[in-house]
Amino acid sequence: MNRALAVLRAAIIRDGDPKQNDAVILNFPCKDVETASLLVSLTTQVAASQEKTTQDKPYVPPGVFGAWLNILKNPKTEAAHEYVAGMLDQASANWDCPGTGMIRCPMAEVVALEVLKKQDRYVIPQIPRFHEYPHTLFLAAARFVLSPEYRQHNSLQDQANDANILLYLTNSSNVDAVFPQHLAADDATYQRVVQSFAERFKEWGSIYVRYAEEERPLIERTSRFLSKFTTCRTAPGPKQPAPLKE
Secondary structure, eight states: OOHHHHHHHHHHHHSSSHHHHHHHHTTTTOHHHHHHHHHHHHHHHHHHHHHHHHOOOOOOOHHHHHHHHHHOOTTTTGGGGGHHHHHHHHHHTOOTTSSSSOOOOHHHHHHHHHHHTTOOGGGGGGGGGSSSSSHHOOOHHHHTTTTTTHHHOOOOHHHHHHHHHHHHHOTOOOOOOOOOTTTOOTTTTHHHHHHHHHHHHHHHHHHHHHHHHHHHHHHHHHHHHTOOOOOOOOOOOOOOOOOOOO
């Protein structure tokens, strides 16, 4: 029965109307990490199905972006951030994501910024996939990678890998350095890469701060727009009774 249902679900996502599928999925329960993760998985599959059936880039509608953002902000579901981070490439790689000339897909950047607040490093490798350079996201990622908090949950090798990605983005020649294989976990190569990026960021950081400040109105406006969607939002607490009048 479970296998039959899985086949049926795949067929519906593959052959069904994406808008109708998203509309149904966004009405699914979203009350804990398990249900939130399922919602993220299904909406991601709907986005991917469009690329296969129409030869278009995966399309993630605003309502889905809003649900993902609510998942990250809801204390009951925020632990699903790893699932959200894992599918942002579906959104960032989409040329048709509503945006402006400044940021091609500001909704994806707003969600990615929220993922970074969870100290989730897995959004960093996706930054180069954004077609328009997301300066605000780059700035937040750089500060995170170079912060003491980064090493509380990640290895030196992880830090070097992420620093190398960001270093690549600041390199006019866009030459991505590849580490030798089978290095020891504490190899000095990793520390040198982190130090190289720290020096580059110290030199150029003010430029990204300025660009991020220029992007700030768009980021704030996009965040307010996404806040209008209610799927997966934290349920309001009980309404307090009005005080008795004397």
